[in-house]
Amino acid sequence: MGSRNVIIFGSQWGDEGKGKIVDWLTESVGGVVRFQGGHNAGHTLVIGGRKQVLRLIPSGMLRPDVICYIGNGVVVSPEALTKEIDELKASGVDPEPRLRVSGSCPLILPSHVALDQAREARRGNAKIGTTGRGIGPAYEDKVARRAVRVNDLRDPAGFRARVTDLMEYHNFLLTKYYGAEALDPNAVADEVLGYSDRILPMVHDVPALLAAAMARGENLLFEGAQGVLLDVDHGTYPFVTSSNCSAGAAAAGAGVGPGALHFVLGIVKAYTTRVGGGPFPTELSDAIGARLAEKGNEFGSVTGRPRRCGWIDAPALKRAIQLNGVGGLCITKLDVLDGLERVKLCVGYEVDGERVDLLPFGAEAVARCEPVYEEMPGWSENTFGLTDYDALPTNARRYIERISTLVGAPIDIVSTGPDRDQTILLRHPFA
Numbered sequence: 456m457g458s459r460n461v462i463i464f465g466s467q468w469g470d471e472g473k474g475k476i477v478d479w480l481t482e483s484v485g486g487v488v489r490f491q492g493g494h495n496a497g498h499t500l501v502i503g504g505r506k507q508v509l510r511l512i513p514s515g516m517l518r519p520d521v522i523c524y525i526g527n528g529v530v531v532s533p534e535a536l537t538k539e540i541d542e543l544k545a546s547g548v549d550p551e552p553r554l555r556v557s558g559s560c561p562l563i564l565p566s567h568v569a570l571d572q573a574r575e576a577r578r579g580n581a582k583i584g585t586t587g588r589g590i591g592p593a594y595e596d597k598v599a600r601r602a603v604r605v606n607d608l609r610d611p612a613g614f615r616a617r618v619t620d621l622m623e624y625h626n627f628l629l630t631k632y633y634g635a636e637a638l639d640p641n642a643v644a645d646e647v648l649g650y651s652d653r654i655l656p657m658v659h660d661v662p663a664l665l666a667a668a669m670a671r672g673e674n675l676l677f678e679g680a681q682g683v684l685l686d687v688d689h690g691t692y693p694f695v696t697s698s699n700c701s702a703g704a705a706a707a708g709a710g711v712g713p714g715a716l717h718f719v720l721g722i723v724k725a726y727t728t729r730v731g732g733g734p735f736p737t738e739l740s741d742a743i744g745a746r747l748a749e750k751g752n753e754f755g756s757v758t759g760r761p762r763r764c765g766w767i768d769a770p771a772l773k774r775a776i777q778l779n780g781v782g783g784l785c786i787t788k789l790d791v792l793d794g795l796e797r798v799k800l801c802v803g804y805e806v807d808g809e810r811v812d813l814l815p816f817g818a819e820a821v822a823r824c825e826p827v828y829e830e831m832p833g834w835s836e837n838t839f840g841l842t843d844y845d846a847l848p849t850n851a852r853r854y855i856e857r858i859s860t861l862v863g864a865p866i867d868i869v870s871t872g873p874d875r876d877q878t879i880l881l882r883h884p885f886a
């Protein structure tokens with residue numbers, strides 16, 4: 456049997472429940488690959504009632520024997536990575552023997568964090584609401600060809616020289632442009648080099664390992680972080696992250712050919728959430744929004760910020776499906792809608808008096824979209840924890856099926872609770 460490789464990506468503004476589904480699907484794979492983003496991601500996994508938050512480490516780590524790869528498209532903070540490893544160790548999982556980090560990953564330095572925060576402060580009310588983890592500045596340095604990368608840690612003297620050079624530029628920006636404090640280049644180099652002994656043993660030629668795994672017939676899962684509406688090209692620019700979070704990024708961000716990717720599964724929350732700034736057409740600032748936030752426990756797993764909540768948005772999902780070549784969808788957090796008398800679905804937008812049925816690009820265009828809703832009766836029954844599609848209340852099934860019809864994609868999986876086992880399977884992505 457040849458290997459079958461599946462990409463999972465977020466179809467909204469992140470936090471769709473990708474981590475839960477990746478973890479659940481790891482039963483079918485030899486490896487899980489992260490290909491973009493960094494520790495701006497926060498993925499909560501619950502297994503047998505035990506909760507674990509992963510940020511940089513792929514969501515395959517809690518399944519023994521699954522190899523976890525951090526591809527070249529990911530920006531790596533040595534501090535965050537070692538901290539996460541230690542947290543996992545404290546909870547009884549040793550990630551080190553199963554983690555493979557690409558030497559081509561750009562490093563996030565303390566000065567990237569300082570720049571991220573100084574920029575946000577400068578923007579004032581127009582701030583993006585970043586996670587403040589240095590993600591944007593690290594990607595800027597990557598494309599500007601001045602980044603230091605994981606492999607550079609192999610030559611400490613060369614690393615120090617490159618960091619000193621880079622810090623001259625960072626400090627110029629920090630002090631002269633942002634009026635912030637300079638950082639000591641030697642202290643930064645010392646700090647980062649201090650993680651070398653922990654990180655270098657995990658550094659491998661990831662593309663070669665992935666090719667070998669595929670040659671052995673192993674299945675791989677490519678785990679997207681964030682969501683397509685935060686994609687730097689396709690999202691609500693400039694209120695986006697700094698990487699491509701769409702499925703197409705998996706090949707370049709891991710080092711495999713596009714032909715090695717066989718199926719794209721989009722993860723969709725049964726409603727919509729967003730953390731940080733930027734337009735959100737179906738946002739609810741009323742009691743229902745508050746209820747979704749409370750019942751869905753919608754607080755950022757990285758920054759703890761409350762997530763903004765709203766109704767499901769079909770024109771946005773259609774765009775996500777179009778941009779990502781989706782083969783099937785997984786609807787998560789259906790249980791959070793339990794007990795609502797009526798549920799609303801955004802089926803299109805009014806833009807300057809005209810009807811539009813696909814999310815436009817960029818924040819300004821999205822801000823002009825007035826949602827047009829369709830209402831459906833809700834359900835009073837509990838769906839929490841159900842594992843059988845036929846056991847779902849009729850109205851819940853109608854809601855799911857209506858989403859599928861509106862967006863033109865099949866629903867393959869339904870998630871009814873945070874735990875690994877609280878999942879309904881209709882069609883297996885690895886089948």
Ligand code: GDP
Pocket residue numbers: 465469470471472473474475496497498499500501751752756787788789790791870871872873874
């Ligand atoms: P990710 O970033 O896409 O991996 O999503 P997060 O982990 O940041 O946010 C999803 C949150 O919803 C987490 O706290 C999960 O434990 C939880 N969750 C996932 N699926 C379900 C579900 O079907 N029902 C409920 N109630 N919670 C879920």
Ligand code: IMO
Pocket residue numbers: 465468469470471495496497498583584585586587588589590591679680681682685694695696697730731732
């Ligand atoms: P997961 O993988 C939700 C948001 C931030 C901010 C914008 C830019 O858990 O779905 P950044 O720090 O990336 O420069 O911030 O992107 N953001 C996320 N929102 N889930 C995430 O990841 C996010 N990662 C970044 O809130 O609005």
Ligand code: MG
Pocket residue numbers: 469470471496497498499756
């Ligand atoms: Mg998250």
